Amino acid sequence: xxxxxxxxxxxxxxxxxxxxxxxxxxxxxxxxxxxxxxxxxxxxxxxxxxxxxxxxxxxxxxxxxxxxxxxxxxxxxxxxxxxxxxxxxxxxxxxxxxxxxxxxxxxxxxxxxxxxxxxxxxxxxxxxxxxxxxxxxxxxxxxxxxxxxxxxxxxxxxxxxxxxxxxxxxxxxxxxxxxxxxxxxxxxxxxxxxxxxxxxxxxxxxxxxxxxxxxxxxxxxxxxxxxxxxxxxxxxxxxxxxxxxxxxxxxxxxxxxxxxxxxxxxxxxxxxxxxxxxxxxxxxxxxxxxxxxxxxxxxxxxxxxxxxxxxxxxxxxxxxxxxxxxxxxxxxxxxxxxxxxxxxxxxxxxxxxxxxxxxxxxxxxxxxxxxxxxxxxxxxxxxxxxxxxxxxxxxxxxxxxxxxxxxxxxxxxxxxxxxxxxxxxxxxxxxxxxxxxxxxxxxxxxxxxxxxxxxxxxxxxxxxxxxxxxxxxxxxxxxxxxxxxxxxxxxxxxxxxxxxxxxxxxxxxxxxxxxxxxxxxxxxxxxxxxxxxxxxxxxxxxxxxxxxxxxxxxxxxxxxxxxxxxxxxxxxxxxxxxxxxxxxxxxxxxxxxxxxxxxxxxxxxxxxxxxxxxxxxxxxxxxxxxxxxxxxxxxxxxxxxxxxxxxxxxxxxxxxxxxxxxxxxxxxxxxxxxxxxxxxxxxxxxxxxxxxxxxxx
Numbered sequence: 001x002x003x004x005x006x007x008x009x010x011x012x013x014x015x016x017x018x019x020x021x022x023x024x025x026x027x028x029x030x031x032x033x034x035x036x037x038x039x040x041x042x043x044x045x046x047x048x049x050x051x052x053x054x055x056x057x058x059x060x061x062x063x064x065x066x067x068x069x070x071x072x073x074x075x076x077x078x079x080x081x082x083x084x085x086x087x088x089x090x091x092x093x094x095x096x097x098x099x100x101x102x103x104x105x106x107x108x109x110x111x112x113x114x115x116x117x118x119x120x121x122x123x124x125x126x127x128x129x130x131x132x133x134x135x136x137x138x139x140x141x142x143x144x145x146x147x148x149x150x151x152x153x154x155x156x157x158x159x160x161x162x163x164x165x166x167x168x169x170x171x172x173x174x175x176x177x178x179x180x181x182x183x184x185x186x187x188x189x190x191x192x193x194x195x196x197x198x199x200x201x202x203x204x205x206x207x208x209x210x211x212x213x214x215x216x217x218x219x220x221x222x223x224x225x226x227x228x229x230x231x232x233x234x235x236x237x238x239x240x241x242x243x244x245x246x247x248x249x250x251x252x253x254x255x256x257x258x259x260x261x262x263x264x265x266x267x268x269x270x271x272x273x274x275x276x277x278x279x280x281x282x283x284x285x286x287x288x289x290x291x292x293x294x295x296x297x298x299x300x301x302x303x304x305x306x307x308x309x310x311x312x313x314x315x316x317x318x319x320x321x322x323x324x325x326x327x328x329x330x331x332x333x334x335x336x337x338x339x340x341x342x343x344x345x346x347x348x349x350x351x352x353x354x355x356x357x358x359x360x361x362x363x364x365x366x367x368x369x370x371x372x373x374x375x376x377x378x379x380x381x382x383x384x385x386x387x388x389x390x391x392x393x394x395x396x397x398x399x400x401x402x403x404x405x406x407x408x409x410x411x412x413x414x415x416x417x418x419x420x421x422x423x424x425x426x427x428x429x430x431x432x433x434x435x436x437x438x439x440x441x442x443x444x445x446x447x448x449x450x451x452x453x454x455x456x457x458x459x460x461x462x463x464x465x466x467x468x469x470x471x472x473x474x475x476x477x478x479x480x481x482x483x484x485x486x487x488x489x490x491x492x493x494x495x496x497x498x499x500x501x502x503x504x505x506x507x508x509x510x511x512x513x514x515x516x517x518x519x520x521x522x523x524x525x526x527x528x529x530x531x532x533x534x535x536x537x538x539x540x541x542x543x544x545x546x547x548x549x550x551x552x553x554x555x556x557x558x559x560x561x562x563x564x565x566x567x568x569x570x571x572x573x574x575x576x577x578x579x580x581x582x583x584x585x586x587x588x589x590x591x592x593x594x595x596x597x598x599x600x601x602x603x604x605x606x607x608x609x610x611x612x613x614x615x616x617x618x619x620x621x622x623x624x625x626x627x628x629x630x631x632x633x634x635x636x637x638x639x640x641x642x643x644x645x646x647x648x649x650x651x652x653x654x655x656x657x658x659x660x661x662x663x664x665x666x667x668x669x670x671x672x673x674x675x676x677x678x679x680x681x682x683x684x685x686x687x688x689x690x691x692x693x694x695x696x697x
């Protein structure tokens with residue numbers, strides 16, 4: 001730091017066998033400011049981790065450059081500084097990194113000497129680490145990073161200290177000193193009088209914590225900006241009831257000097273005192289809050305449509321554009337995925353723009369560099385072919401790229417001329433990076449979900465067989481976990497003299513469960529026409545699962561419907577009991593002899609039970625996802641399902657199925673935590689006579 005005149009320095013070490021960098025030494029900022037970066041995964045998009053992966057120095061010359069390449073860092077540190085990150089390499093392995101920060105007075109490039117100093121420092125640290133390891137005493141980071149005080153002017157002698165104190169006391173204006181942690185370590189009498197508090201009560205405290213009228217986050221943000229960017233900063237605030245104070249912060253290597261005076265104006269600048277551009281622009285801390293909030297809600301978004309709606313809903317009120325358009329890349333064109341504020345005719349012009357066109361939206365995506373136009377003249381000067389069609393006065397075109405791929409373009413349009421300051425450009429660029437990453441994750445999720453849906457559709461019946469004198473319908477809702485592939489299954493087979501139905505639940509919600517589900521369903525389907533009892537079919541299927549040795553268990557309920565004798569034969573392997581609504585509306589939970597889950601014990605017998613099944617009756621088979629509710633006894637939930645079945649006597653079978661799953665669909669904001677399968681069967685009055693034969697399957 002001394003040789004390069006860097007204002008902040010950090011040393012990271014990678015403990016042997018770990019994949020997370022740990023902050024070992026910090027200088028120039030407080031531990032609290034460095035805390036968000038104390039642990040950095042080696043694969044994270046953070047400069048020091050990238051420097052280690054690439055085995056070379058990473059240099060960032062501006063706030064905008066930081067926001068464009070590292071939006072996560074730009075989000076948390078929306079200040080202007082220059083940064084270099086260099087790897088510490090031992091042999092062929094990167095074992096840590098050094099990070100240095102400079103204020104913007106530093107030239108926009110590292111000098112050859114600075115390159116040499118930084119590289120030499122990394123090599124020196126590497127040698128020290130290697131020697132320590134070779135001596136059996138490896139250097140490992142502590143739980144808390146070591147805090148080094150930067151080189152200062154030295155300690156004053158008592159006479160100098162006394163003279164400095166008397167000098168400060170004679171000043172008619174307030175002055176105080178803050179440590180790097182933001183705590184007051186000195187203030188003169190004038191400062192205490194101006195802020196309206198006793199000096200003894202303020203010493204050792206942070207001003208925005210001990211003075212209630214300084215608790216707006218913007219004031220702490222100004223302190224952080226001064227410390228990190230090493231730039232003087234000012235703000236004006238009202239001390240109740242009506243005194244306006246001006247604070248000027250002057251940062252240095254050991255802390256921050258604060259100058260306090262009565263403000264030149266008797267009130268703080270109001271929106272009326274600012275230009276239209278400034279009036280509409282969120283302050284640094286406020287914009288940071290909105291960005292942080294948007295980042296939080298984007299982390300909860302699932303599919304592309306969720307991301308698009310969240311961006312549109314959050315961005316307009318937070319950042320004030322008159323219109324917004326979010327376009328994604330599809331088949332060589334920019335397709336309009338979401339919008340706010342644009343009428344239909346303008347939306348049509350924005351949609352399906354070729355990537356090869358010279359429009360600003362396509363151009364920024366090709367270059368990867370955002371474009372900001374404060375007024376129509378700027379836009380027409382940069383893009384002569386551009387035609388002003390949206391009746392707006394200022395624009396921000398932000399490319400959305402993630403993992404090296406072009407995702408789309410975000411367009412913000414303003415009703416009035418809008419001068420984009422450097423901090424605002426950096427914030428909007430960070431915002432674009434967050435949106436691009438969220439869209440990239442959402443597209444992957446949508447792809448996986450579609451794949452899961454296709455697999456699930458292929459494993460379940462494409463359609464239910466048609467059987468004379470029998471109505472049948474089914475419903476299936478996948479779980480909202482993993483890849484949305486479940487182990488619940490159902491099947492319906494036409495066989496003489498009626499039909500067979502099966503429903504089951506394989507343990508798990510993944511591709512393994514789905515594959516086993518397909519095998520179980522195939523086995524049950526094959527045995528259905530073998531002319532054996534439901535109990536025997538379950539026994540044969542159980543032996544198959546034992547032979548497969550998957551380690552997964554399966555519940556199953558099998559029903560044979562004899563439409564001539566008007567009865568159903570049932571057997572269960574640990575499955576929830578079926579429901580039967582009789583023609584008079586009376587509904588019962590069928591109490592079947594319990595059977596062991598399939599796949600546990602090879603020599604297991606399953607009992608077959610006969611139940612009367614009259615025309616107009618409804619037999620409901622379901623999986624536990626329909627009746628399992630956290631904190632509710634499953635018996636209570638099953639009884640509630642039976643009551644809903646009993647009350648829905650006037651429904652068609654299709655409407656009845658929708659009614660029974662309605663609580664799952666309507667009263668949860670997210671997909672169910674477990675799969676839900678439902679199979680309903682209702683014999684009709686058009687019964688087969690005993691002398692008639694059913695059509696062949």
